[in-house]
Amino acid sequence: MILEVDQGNTRTKWRIKQSEVVIRQGATSACLKGMSELESFLKAAGEATPIKLACISSVANEDKKKLLASVLSKWCKEIKFVSTQKKYRDLKNGYSHPESLGVDRWLAMIAAFKAGCGKPCLVVDAGTAITVDLIADEGCHQGGYIGPGLSMMSSSLNTVTASAQTNSLVDDLKGVPGRSTDDAIKEACSEMALGLVLKSLEYLRAFSGPNVGIFITGGDGVFLSRVISDATYSKDLVLDGISALREDGLLF
C-alpha cells in the first residue's frame, strides 16, 4: 500500500492506494487534532497490509511538516517529501529559481500536463492561497500568480467590517452587486478570484490560441469550475501529480 499526502496551509489531503486503486481517502486539518484522525485511519489500514511508502507534498511550515512526518513514521516503512524539479517530461518549470516554485503547484501542473496530453493549459489551485500557473505550447511554463484565497480575502475584512461573515462564502453566488454586507463581500471576493483566472486565461490564449485546457483544484475550486466554461475540476490534482511521478519512476 502507498500513501499519498498533500499538506497545504489549511488542510492535509491524503489517500491510500493498493495496486494503484484508491482504497481510502480523507482530508484533515493540519493541526494535532487532524493528525490524530489521520493516525487512526492509518492504524486501521496498516494493520491489514503495511504501508510501504508515504509520498508527501508539503507547503506547510516546518512544525507542521515535522508533526506529519512523526505521525507517518509510525505506520509507513519509508517517507519521501517530494520536491520541485526543473523539468517533468516536456514540461519546463518557468521560475528563474525553479526550486522556489511551491511543490503543490509543480505537482498540480504535472497532473494537468499529463491529463491534457501535453497541450497548453491553465492550472488553478483555489486553497488557502489562489495560485494560477500558465503552461504554453511544448510545456513551456510561463510562470503564474499567487493571490489570497477566498477565506483569506473575506476574513481580512473582519477588522474593518464588524458584520462581516465568512461562512458559506461561495455557496450561493448571485453574480450581481450585494445588497447586504455579507453578500457584498462574498460577491467581491469571488469576482476578484474569477477576475484573476479569466485574466490569466486571456494571457495564455493570446500566447497559445483558443484551445487551452483549464484544470482547477483546491477546496474553493468547485465554484470557479462552475462559472468558467470548459474548466475541469479535479479534487486531487496535487495527489495525481505524485501518482504521475511514481508511475514514471521519477520520485527520488
Ligand SMILES: Nc1ncnc2c1ncn2[C@@H]1O[C@H](COP(=O)(O)OP(=O)(O)O)[C@@H](O)[C@H]1O
Ligand atoms: N472542510 C473544510 N475545512 C476547511 N476548509 C474547507 C473545507 N471545505 C472547503 N474548504 C475551503 O477550502 C479552503 C482550503 O482549501 P485547500 O485546497 O484544502 O487548501 P490548502 O491546500 O491551502 O490547505 C479553505 O480556505 C476553505 O475556504
Ligand SMILES: CC(C)(COP(=O)(O)O)[C@@H](O)C(=O)NCCC(=O)O
Ligand atoms: C503559494 C502557496 C503558499 C500555496 O499554498 P496553499 O495555499 O495551497 O496552501 C505554496 O504553493 C507555496 O508556499 N509556494 C512557494 C512560493 C511560490 O510558489 O512561488
Ligand SMILES: [K+]
Ligand atoms: K493546495
